[in-house]
Amino acid sequence: MTNTITLPSPAKLNLFLHINGQLPNGYHELQTLFQFIDYGDSLTFSSRADGNIVLTTEMAGVAHDDNLIVRAARLLQQHTDCNQGVTISIDKVLPMGGGIGGGSSNAATVLLACNYIWNTKLPAATLAKLGLQLGADVPVFVHGKATLAEGVGEKFTDMNPPEPWYLVIFPNVHVNTATIFQHPDLPRSTPKLASANILASDLGNDCQKLVSKTYPQVEKALRWLLEYAPSKLTGTGSCVFASFETQQQAHQTLLDLPEPMTGFVAKGCNTSPLHNALQQYN
Numbered sequence: 001m002t003n004t005i006t007l008p009s010p011a012k013l014n015l016f017l018h019i020n021g022q023l024p025n026g027y028h029e030l031q032t033l034f035q036f037i038d039y040g041d042s043l044t045f046s047s048r049a050d051g052n053i054v055l056t057t058e059m060a061g062v063a064h065d066d067n068l069i070v071r072a073a074r075l076l077q078q079h080t081d082c083n084q085g086v087t088i089s090i091d092k093v094l095p096m097g098g099g100i101g102g103g104s105s106n107a108a109t110v111l112l113a114c115n116y117i118w119n120t121k122l123p124a125a126t127l128a129k130l131g132l133q134l135g136a137d138v139p140v141f142v143h144g145k146a147t148l149a150e151g152v153g154e155k156f157t158d159m160n161p162p163e164p165w166y167l168v169i170f171p172n173v174h175v176n177t178a179t180i181f182q183h184p185d186l187p188r189s190t191p192k193l194a195s196a197n198i199l200a201s202d203l204g205n206d207c208q209k210l211v212s213k214t215y216p217q218v219e220k221a222l223r224w225l226l227e228y229a230p231s232k233l234t235g236t237g238s239c240v241f242a243s244f245e246t247q248q249q250a251h252q253t254l255l256d257l258p259e260p261m262t263g264f265v266a267k268g269c270n271t272s273p274l275h276n277a278l279q280q281y282n
């Protein structure tokens with residue numbers, strides 16, 4: 001078995017996001033379509049015999065032990081009583097608080113990678129359940145297929161949406177997911193759709209209006225991108241995205257982007273790049 005492996009930690013987009021209700025525990029019932037993109041962080045793992053979990057890359061604003069990377073490795077280690085440790089480094093490119101799932105994706109990559117290098121052999125469904133303790137989106141990244149998520153985000157129906165080129169814009173502001181979900185003005189009563197109708201409809205994001213109002217930078221980014229193509233918010237933001245027929249059209253649009261916004265071009269993927277990369281190890 002290889003002792004050092006490098007794996008991708010891709011971003012996701014919420015192609016639509018509806019909020020159908022709120023549970024007594026405060027969590028929201030939602031319907032959202034997840035698709036992966038071929039853009040993200042890259043993590044390198046080396047197993048170690050002393051049992052320590054060490055992240056060698058510093059991440060601004062996140063303490064070592066709070067990092068979802070470290071927490072995911074510890075969770076798997078404890079759950080399996082594994083006596084091996086791991087050294088992890090990350091090439092971080094995904095903006096935090098961008099609604100593209102960076103932290104959740106990192107956690108899922110750690111769970112799948114450590115399960116492999118430690119030979120702990122947990123099935124994916126168990127890793128997904130463990131991942132849910134770390135964040136609502138971790139199970140989707142463990143699952144690795146474009147999927148309609150329902151309930152509080154844990155029930156999956158796999159879907160096969162088109163895989164266009166996207167231009168994703170980061171408005172240079174970080175949105176706190178909990179703040180948006182707790183806001184009294186968030187719409188919470190969109191009727192549930194039958195899964196068969198999802199791909200045929202042009203659906204929006206119920207958080208978009210509130211996030212745009214709360215964060216003028218998001219509104220500005222949306223207004224800018226809408227000049228080029230139909231655009232929407234992903235997750236609770238802050239990123240906004242639009243699809244293009246060709247990679248070149250998306251790149252051409254990116255060239256016009258005014259500062260301090262940043263952006264990138266990526267292709268939609270119905271299978272996660274992480275799962276494609278993992279195939280070589282199975």
Ligand SMILES: C[C@](O)(CO)[C@H](O)COP(=O)(O)OP(=O)(O)OC[C@H]1O[C@@H](n2ccc(N)nc2=O)[C@H](O)[C@@H]1O
Nearest residue numbers: 014026027028104135136137152153177178181235236
């Ligand atoms: C909205 C999405 O971004 C869609 O991709 C996610 O479901 C949110 O994923 P996340 O940022 O990983 O969320 P978590 O860290 O699990 O939860 C952050 C906060 O969002 C709120 N939250 C999250 C998911 C959900 N179904 N209902 C909620 O009300 C809760 O207040 C929670 O405290």
Ligand SMILES: Nc1ncnc2c1ncn2[C@@H]1O[C@H](COP(=O)(O)OP(=O)(O)OP(=O)(O)O)[C@@H](O)[C@H]1O
Nearest residue numbers: 067068096097098099100101102103104106137235
């Ligand atoms: N490895 C990590 N990468 C990114 N953020 C992390 C990580 N570990 C902990 N965090 C914390 O999680 C917070 C949310 O980061 P993340 O990048 O997942 O946001 P997001 O893209 O808005 O997520 P989502 O789309 O799931 O709502 C960060 O502000 C940071 O404090």
